[in-house]
Amino acid sequence: MSIVDEIKQLKKERNAVIMAHNYTLPEVQDIADFSGDSLELARIAAKINAEVIVLCGVRFMAETAKILSPAAKVLHPAPDSGCPMADMAEAGEVRAFRKENPDTLLIAYVNTTAATKSEVDLCCTSGNAEKIVSALPKDQKVMFLPDANLGGNLVKKLSRPMELWHGCCPIHDRITPEDIINARKEHPQAVVMVHPECKVEVTALADHALSTGAMLTAVKENPANEFIIGTETGILHRMRKENPGKIFHPLANAPVCSDMKKITLEKILATLKDLSNEVVLDPEMMDKARKPIEKMLELSK
Ligand code: 13P
Ligand code: SF4
Numbered sequence: 001m002s003i004v005d006e007i008k009q010l011k012k013e014r015n016a017v018i019m020a021h022n023y024t025l026p027e028v029q030d031i032a033d034f035s036g037d038s039l040e041l042a043r044i045a046a047k048i049n050a051e052v053i054v055l056c057g058v059r060f061m062a063e064t065a066k067i068l069s070p071a072a073k074v075l076h077p078a079p080d081s082g083c084p085m086a087d088m089a090e091a092g093e094v095r096a097f098r099k100e101n102p103d104t105l106l107i108a109y110v111n112t113t114a115a116t117k118s119e120v121d122l123c124c125t126s127g128n129a130e131k132i133v134s135a136l137p138k139d140q141k142v143m144f145l146p147d148a149n150l151g152g153n154l155v156k157k158l159s160r161p162m163e164l165w166h167g168c169c170p171i172h173d174r175i176t177p178e179d180i181i182n183a184r185k186e187h188p189q190a191v192v193m194v195h196p197e198c199k200v201e202v203t204a205l206a207d208h209a210l211s212t213g214a215m216l217t218a219v220k221e222n223p224a225n226e227f228i229i230g231t232e233t234g235i236l237h238r239m240r241k242e243n244p245g246k247i248f249h250p251l252a253n254a255p256v257c258s259d260m261k262k263i264t265l266e267k268i269l270a271t272l273k274d275l276s277n278e279v280v281l282d283p284e285m286m287d288k289a290r291k292p293i294e295k296m297l298e299l300s301k
Helices: 003-014 026-031 038-047 059-068 091-100 129-134 148-158 177-186 212-221 235-242 265-274 283-299
Strands: 016-021 034-036 052-056 073-075 105-109 122-124 142-145 191-194 226-230 247-250
Touching: 003 016, 003 026, 003 265, 016 026, 016 038, 026 235, 026 265, 034 038, 038 059, 038 283, 052 059, 052 265, 059 073, 059 283, 091 105, 105 129, 122 129, 122 283, 129 148, 129 283, 142 148, 177 191, 177 226, 191 212, 212 235, 226 235, 235 247
Parallel strands: 016 034, 016 052, 052 073, 105 122, 105 142, 191 226, 226 247
Antiparallel strands: none
16 A cells, blocks of 8 residues: 555544645645645634644644644644744743733734743734734734744835844745846746745845735736745645646745655654654643634634
């Protein structure tokens, strides 16, 4: 039996669903019951009724699934797959900031640990950040964490001051304005889409700055047939599969998130076989972390 068939059979036996982020390996996305961006995965986790969820993505995504689906056994096939940006806003540091700034509302990008989420007022993803931030009174002092690039893009687009934490995604932060200029020179007809985790000077040169889920919709709806994609290259798999007549160019330095690639079919199979790598979180902390996520889901309906 092939590894894919073995996973399919075990999935049935375990009453499990497999959820995968758009940056995971092509074969992982292909075996998944649901693939999506952080917001889509969170929405599914909030309403799904599965005994077992195998979350293929980085650790904060598996933690979010557990927080939103506490009765399910949430398995994370590669426990060492973390998001370096999520580790840039440590819970203790955030608690200390809150103590010194009691009037400031704390918004955490979903790329944070469960412990950090339990310290904040509201969460957002790149798919709903504009909506969430726009819903706040303009005179409300806000600290946006941990991504200074996403936060900076929101400040600029919404003309809304916010204090920004000192974090970033190392993969998107490495993308330069020259990468976009050079790609445009090479493919002058192409529409340029980048992720809002890119620097403000990079998003300024793109036609659109969108979450991975919004990008997938936008390339489908856009009548153009050539696109330059300024984000992690894992997304190209679904773009090409869903739009066979269109051409997608990665940037020259092809940004790759090595943590997302740690989830392999072999690890999914092993995890399903012995129901290992379960995400276990302190129940009290989970209850606290659920509040800002649920507020986010409510505000972004
Ligand atoms: P999306 O929510 O747009 O998929 O982004 C998640 C992420 O980690 C981007 O680096
Ligand atoms: Fe984190 Fe960046 Fe990887 Fe996304 S691409 S999971 S933000 S390190």
